[in-house]
Amino acid sequence: xxxxxxxxxxxxxxxxxxxxxxxxxxxxxxxxxxxxxxxxxxxxxxxxxxxxxxxxxxxxxxxxxxxxxxxxxxxxxxxxxxxxxxxxxxxxxxxxxxxxxxxxxxxxxxxxxxxxxxxxxxxxxxxxxxxxxxxxxxxxxxxxxxxxxxxxxxxxxxxxxxxxxxxxxxxxxxxxxxxxxxxxxxxxxxxxxxxxxxxxxxxxxxxxxxxxxxxxxxxxxxxxxxxxxxxxxxx
Amino acid sequence: xxxxxxxxxxxxxxxxxxxxxxxxxxxxxxxxxxxxxxxxxxxxxxxxxxxxxxxxxxxxxxxxxxxxxxxxxxxxxxxxxxxxxxxxxxxxxxxxxxxxxxxxxxxxxxxxxxxxxxxxxxxxxxxxxxxxxxxxxxxxxxxxxxxxxxxxxxxxxxxxxxxxxxxxxxxxxxxxxxxxxxxxxxxxxxxxxxxxxxxxxxxxxxxxxxxxxxxxxxxxxxxxxxxxxxxxxxx
Numbered sequence: 001x002x003x004x005x006x007x008x009x010x011x012x013x014x015x016x017x018x019x020x021x022x023x024x025x026x027x028x029x030x031x032x033x034x035x036x037x038x039x040x041x042x043x044x045x046x047x048x049x050x051x052x053x054x055x056x057x058x059x060x061x062x063x064x065x066x067x068x069x070x071x072x073x074x075x076x077x078x079x080x081x082x083x084x085x086x087x088x089x090x091x092x093x094x095x096x097x098x099x100x101x102x103x104x105x106x107x108x109x110x111x112x113x114x115x116x117x118x119x120x121x122x123x124x125x126x127x128x129x130x131x132x133x134x135x136x137x138x139x140x141x142x143x144x145x146x147x148x149x150x151x152x153x154x155x156x157x158x159x160x161x162x163x164x165x166x167x168x169x170x171x172x173x174x175x176x177x178x179x180x181x182x183x184x185x186x187x188x189x190x191x192x193x194x195x196x197x198x199x200x201x202x203x204x205x206x207x208x209x210x211x212x213x214x215x216x217x218x219x220x221x222x223x224x225x226x227x228x229x230x231x232x233x234x235x
Numbered sequence: 236x237x238x239x240x241x242x243x244x245x246x247x248x249x250x251x252x253x254x255x256x257x258x259x260x261x262x263x264x265x266x267x268x269x270x271x272x273x274x275x276x277x278x279x280x281x282x283x284x285x286x287x288x289x290x291x292x293x294x295x296x297x298x299x300x301x302x303x304x305x306x307x308x309x310x311x312x313x314x315x316x317x318x319x320x321x322x323x324x325x326x327x328x329x330x331x332x333x334x335x336x337x338x339x340x341x342x343x344x345x346x347x348x349x350x351x352x353x354x355x356x357x358x359x360x361x362x363x364x365x366x367x368x369x370x371x372x373x374x375x376x377x378x379x380x381x382x383x384x385x386x387x388x389x390x391x392x393x394x395x396x397x398x399x400x401x402x403x404x405x406x407x408x409x410x411x412x413x414x415x416x417x418x419x420x421x422x423x424x425x426x427x428x429x430x431x432x433x434x435x436x437x438x439x440x441x442x443x444x445x446x447x448x449x450x451x452x453x454x455x456x457x458x459x460x461x462x463x464x465x466x467x468x469x470x
Contacts, residue, residue, distance in 0.1 A: 067404065119367055129404035132354055132379040144367040144380045149402065167384065169302065169364035 001219065003194060003232070005168045006114060007123035007146060009155075009179035010131060011046075012203040014111075014122075015101035015138065018042050024097040028090070036081055039205065044080070048073035053125060053154045063152050065127040071095045098126070099133040104200065108139045110225020113234040121146045123164050123177065125154050144168075156187035165193070176219065178228065182211075185218055196220035196228055236454065238429060238467070240403045241349060242358035242381060244390075244414035245366065246281075247438040249346075249357075250336035250373060253277050259332040263325070271316055274440065279315070283308035288360060288389045298387050300362040306330045333361070334368040339435065343374045345460020348469040356381045358399050358412065360389050379403075391422035400428070411454065413463065417446075420453055431455035431463055 011017050018039075025038035052069040055061045074095050078086070086094070114120050121144040122131045131145045144167075148154045151163035165172050172192030179185050180200035189195050197214040199222070214221050222228040246252050253274075260273035287304040290296045309330050313321070321329070349355050356379040357366045366380045379402075383389045386398035400407050407427030414420050415435035424430050432449040434457070449456050457463040 065404070115371075119364075119371070121367075127404065128379060128402040129354075132356075132403075136350075136354070136378060143371060144363060145378075150385055167363040168367075169300070169362065 001194060002174060003118060003176050004170055004174040005119040005121060006176050006178055006196075007121050007164055007168075007188075007193075009177070009181060009184050010122050010124035010126055010134070011101070012200055013178065013180040013198060014107050014140065015103050015134065016203070017046060017098070017101050018203065018205055020101040021045060021097055023102075024094065024100065028086075028094055032086065032090070034083060036083065041077060041081060043204070044077055045070070045073055048076070057154050057157060065130075065149060066098070066125055067095065067127055067130055070098055096133075099130050100137050101134055103138040103140060104224070106224040106226050108141070110229050111141055113229035114225065114232065115141055115143065117232065117234045119143045119168065121164070121168070123155075123161070124148065125160075155184060158187065158191050161188050161191045161193060165191070182215055186215070189217075194219045196222060198222050198224065198228060236429060237409060238353060238411050239405055239409040240354040240356060241411050241413055241431075242356050242399055242403075242428075244412070244416060244419050245357050245359035245361055245369070246336070247435055248413065248415040248433060249342050249375065250338050250369065251438070252281060252333070252336050253438065253440055255336040256280060256332055258337075259329065259335065263321075263329055267321065267325070269318060271318065276312060276316060278439075279312055280305070280308055283311070292389055292392060300365075300384060301333070301360055302330065302362055302365055305333055331368075334365050335372050336369055338373040338375060339459070341459040341461050343376070345464050346376055348464035349460065349467065350376055350378065352467065352469045354378045354403065356399070356403070358390075358396070359383065360395075390419060393422065393426050396423050396426045396428060400426070417450055421450070424452075429454045431457060433457050433459060433463060 008014055021042035022038045025041055029036055052073060056064055111120055120142055122142055123146050124131055125148045127149045128145050128147045131147055135142050146164045146167060148160045151160045153159035165175055168175060176194035176196055177185055177188035178196045178198060180198050180203060185195040185197055195218040197218045220231050222231060243249055256277035257273045260276055264271055287308060291299055346355055355377055357377055358381050359366055360383045362384045363380050363382045366382055370377050381399045381402060383395045386395045388394035400410055403410060411429035411431055412420055412423035413431045413433060415433050415438060420430040420432060430453040432453045455466050457466060
């Protein structure tokens with residue numbers, strides 16, 4: 001294998017969206033006096049993500065940034081959970097919680113090690129400004145922010161992977177997709193990319209049902225980003 | 236002014252392309268035994284840049300990465316300067332000198348200061364992989380690599396600036412273009428961006444004729460990136 005660049009799924013693979021949304025929700029709830037099951041809220045918010053991207057992927061909606069999709073879902077959830085009385089600014093700020101997701105404990109350290117040997121880039125459905133703000137917030141040392149937004153196609157459309165490969169001036173086999181989600185990796189492999197699966201058993205919380213064991217056809221299976229760096233020969 | 240992001244011209248503004256190309260040319264010349272005026276070579280290579288981008292801008296060429304435009308110019312210059320006997324790998328590597336340009340002495344330090352308060356991004360005609368490699372080489376801490384390549388239009392086409400503003404999820408007035416070239420800033424101002432002019436008196440070498448004094452309508456006129464950071468209130 002001659003790998004030049006690593007591209008990373010972000011939500012769930014690099015950052016712990018669930019705990020971060022719960023934490024921000026709890027802080028908002030304390031400030032304005034709300035009694036909400038924020039874990040259920042976080043799961044519902046994330047649950048709306050795939051279906052709303054599919055509305056873009058099928059052409060029902062024109063290209064829409066994740067920030068705006070998150071906001072459409074949030075507006076529905078505020079009604080559903082009976083939350084009223086928030087100011088326009090409070091709602092806009094809560095929607096930006098997705099810019100303030102905390103990295104998994106090994107993520108920043110592992111990325112610094114990987115960066116010493118490879119070009120490391122995001123390859124996320126998050127929009128460019130969301131990913132850049134999140135990197136500043138979490139200290140993620142990306143060499144490059146790549147996003148579905150640059151292709152005008154959401155993963156797992158092949159165009160998203162192909163656009164990233166083109167922007168990296170690489171051959172598909174020179175780029176390794178890193179993700180905690182097997183579907184993402186199967187689609188990356190489908191365009192000729194290498195694949196690294198990373199276990200993130202707590203992405204969906206402590207009580208979520210376990211993922212299926214990873215496909216042994218992935219080029220690398222790693223416990224976390226430090227293990228990935230070890231397996232890729234980084235100091 | 237409420238500035239959220241700074242976008243930077245790169246060749247000449249952040250990095251000293253001329254000295255870097257001369258230095259790499261001299262090393263190549265020593266290794267393979269060539270007696271060439273590398274300053275003239277560097278100036279001719281850079282001199283071919285505007286005209287070759289114009290072939291893309293006018294539609295004579297389809298979208299072509301700067302790497303490939305640099306290579307087209309290089310192939311002509313090798314003939315013109317009577318350079319033969321280089322291997323395919325040596326030519327390809329010399330073309331990548333544009334990925335290895337050294338920052339001006341204040342650039343990396345100034346960018347770290349600016350980064351503490353603003354989102355900092357490239358906005359260059361260089362392609363994404365060139366800019367990402369250059370950042371690794373020179374220690375440039377960009378939050379985001381933005382490029383003409385993402386718009387499919389070279390500066391100073393308005394589309395290039397507008398695509399960057401859209402990807403930053405900003406209003407034009409929230410983004411400040413930083414450049415050592417007045418034309419770049421005038422076009423940025425034309426789409427509503429703020430402007431910062433930085434003096435780079437040695438971009439074209441010690442004997443180049445002086446630039447015209449900067450337009451006093453620019454929002455900031457700075458001696459270098461530390462002066463820019465001071466004027467923008469960064470610690």
